Amino acid sequence: MDNGLTRRELLATGLAVGAVVTLPVGALASASVRGARTMEPKLVTVPQAIPEKVYTTERVGISRKTHDEHLKLWQGYANKTNEIRRALAELDTDPAKANQIYSAIRALKVDLTFAYEGYINHNVYFDTIGGQGGPATGPIADLIQEAYGSFDKWAVDFKATGIAGRGWAFLAYDHEEQRVFNYIGDAQNTFPIWNHTVVLALDVYEHAYYLDFQTARARYIDAYLQVIDWDAVNARLRAALR
């Protein structure tokens, strides 16, 4: 921040909140604000190649070819995220042009959730595979034990969640209740739960397994459970709890 305060410090003092609620509404729609660029677009990136550790999933039958094809989809979510962010940065945000039935700002902001969450889901997916799999280790193992009673019970629930999902199964940490839970996802942006951190994301769209397992999704999930990188999951958990 320009004044030397961190964002956390600003929030703690209430300055940030106060600044927002005390702005007169008219000021937001003033000619000077309307003519200004909303914000600089922050762009996201995807690796040029799949991380080497991910290819170790070949030992359980999730092939290099599957990952290489999957990378193109991951890059697609990043590209569209950036395209939408650039468009939003250039958008005329005159409130008179906003509309809940159709408007440019609505279309862009709704589709941003699909693009950006697709990007995030795949970030987590590719970060947390290519490990030793098997029973969880570290702090996430303790949370799984507390919530599900045993790793095996968690794994059965996670597998069932993955079979029941149309696109995703997530293991997420709930900051409200300080516990983990297996959530279901259909599209990239369906069923979000606030105040959670996703620490493990299982892609169950057919592009993630059809080349290797055809329609046998359950066998793909069995293979996936053998290649989870629990160190990466714990790193995400620790970052969320800092």
Ligand SMILES: [Fe+2]
């Ligand atoms: Fe995918």
